[in-house]
Amino acid sequence: MIPIAEPLLGKDELKNIKEAIESGWVSSKGKFIKEFEDNFSKFCDVKFGVTTSSGTTALHLALSALGIKSGDEVIVPDLTFIATANTVVYCNAKPTFIDVHPDYWCLDPEKITEKITPKTKAIIPVHLYGHPCDMDIIMEIAEENNLYVIEDAAEAHGSEYKGKKVGSIGHVSCYSFFANKVITTGEGGMCLTDNEELAEKMKLLRDHGMNHEKRYWYDIIGFNYRMTNLQAALGVAQLTKIDKFINKKRQIANWYYKGLIDLADQELITLQPEKKWAKSIYWMYSILLNEKLGISRERFLETLKNNGIDNRPFFYAIHLLPPYKCSNSTLMVAEDISSRGLNLPSSTVLEEKDIKYINKIIKKIVDEVKK
Numbered sequence: 407m408i409p410i411a412e413p414l415l416g417k418d419e420l421k422n423i424k425e426a427i428e429s430g431w432v433s434s435k436g437k438f439i440k441e442f443e444d445n446f447s448k449f450c451d452v453k454f455g456v457t458t459s460s461g462t463t464a465l466h467l468a469l470s471a472l473g474i475k476s477g478d479e480v481i482v483p484d485l486t487f488i489a490t491a492n493t494v495v496y497c498n499a500k501p502t503f504i505d506v507h508p509d510y511w512c513l514d515p516e517k518i519t520e521k522i523t524p525k526t527k528a529i530i531p532v533h534l535y536g537h538p539c540d541m542d543i544i545m546e547i548a549e550e551n552n553l554y555v556i557e558d559a560a561e562a563h564g565s566e567y568k569g570k571k572v573g574s575i576g577h578v579s580c581y582s583f584f585a586n587k588v589i590t591t592g593e594g595g596m597c598l599t600d601n602e603e604l605a606e607k608m609k610l611l612r613d614h615g616m617n618h619e620k621r622y623w624y625d626i627i628g629f630n631y632r633m634t635n636l637q638a639a640l641g642v643a644q645l646t647k648i649d650k651f652i653n654k655k656r657q658i659a660n661w662y663y664k665g666l667i668d669l670a671d672q673e674l675i676t677l678q679p680e681k682k683w684a685k686s687i688y689w690m691y692s693i694l695l696n697e698k699l700g701i702s703r704e705r706f707l708e709t710l711k712n713n714g715i716d717n718r719p720f721f722y723a724i725h726l727l728p729p730y731k732c733s734n735s736t737l738m739v740a741e742d743i744s745s746r747g748l749n750l751p752s753s754t755v756l757e758e759k760d761i762k763y764i765n766k767i768i769k770k771i772v773d774e775v776k777k
């Protein structure tokens with residue numbers, strides 16, 4: 407089976423892990439934590455990094471530090487990984503779902519303003535599958551309405567918006583280092599911000615809210631969302647290869663593009679877009695099956711699997727999931743894209759022959775439907 411996403415781990419990772427173990431610092435003290443925070447924030451052109459135990463805890467930490475609380479509303483795209491919405495609920499606030507843009511599948515900025523209420527406190531743009539959101543308009547709306555912007559960049563390490571790294575544009579940004587993300591620490595995450603006070607608040611909340619001067623004294627209720635030195639050791643090694651990983655992802659996207667463009671020209675499928683103002687890292691190469699193709703996604707995915715090609719359907723539109731269930735006619739684009747989209751194998755370990763094989767199988771499936 408050609409895997410959908412597989413981490414590339416090697417000698418450097420092993421060397422750092424060994425060093426961390428030999429140092430005795432296996433919990434959340436030790437040299438690799440600061441090194442990883444410094445190096446990753448520098449890579450993203452942001453001043454401060456605060457490591458966390460996951461991308462989910464990074465989002466919850468950022469929202470908590472910004473004071474999101476019961477009664478507040480937070481704007482979230484309807485098409486994203488569930489953690490984006492769940493972390494709003496962890497704060498006892500309410501996610502307000504916004505439709506996505508039909509061209510590039512991220513938060514549609516044109517549809518934000520109509521859903522802002524006096525209770526709205528923040529927007530979480532998600533750079534879905536590696537493609538950046540249209541941040542200029544989002545920041546403008548946020549400024550006009552006095553809202554925080556928390557970038558969910560869990561799928562977009564190194565993606566760029568008009569030449570700027572995503573994650574360096576909002577008030578704070580959140581990353582994940584889960585095994586299938588661009589770089590991994592096993593489980594892990596990070597919040598980035600240029601605001602020193604906010605960074606300090608996040609560090610405080612990450613560590614139970616314990617007073618820095620007075621041990622075991624707590625002025626607030628915090629969490630244990632710390633990353634371990636072992637995880638950070640992995641991250642430091644992974645980060646030295648991030649440019650290589652990103653180039654490979656873009657190369658893979660190009661191989662798919664070359665192999666599938668004629669199907670796209672016939673409007674049978676839609677290829678993952680890259681807007682003029684965007685540099686996508688193509689975290690997971692994705693396509694949409696168009697109605698004209700005449701095959702259900704379920705059958706398409708099953709046939710790929712039968713040919714040894716792992717795959718994933720797109721995330722469900724969140725307003726269709728039981729905890730968030732509501733009928734909402736303003737979320738039709740998310741529903742449509744969610745029902746037609748799929749992710750193809752995108753591991754950095756893949757070679758051109760693998761992608762050629764996948765393209766060949768996709769064409770075979772299409773030919774068979776047409777017969």
Ligand SMILES: *Cc1c(COP(=O)(O)O)cnc(C)c1O
Binds near residue numbers: 463532
């Ligand atoms: C992966 C992901 C997260 C959560 O990250 P974890 O490290 O798995 O907790 C949040 N948002 C998006 C968009 C993601 O893809």
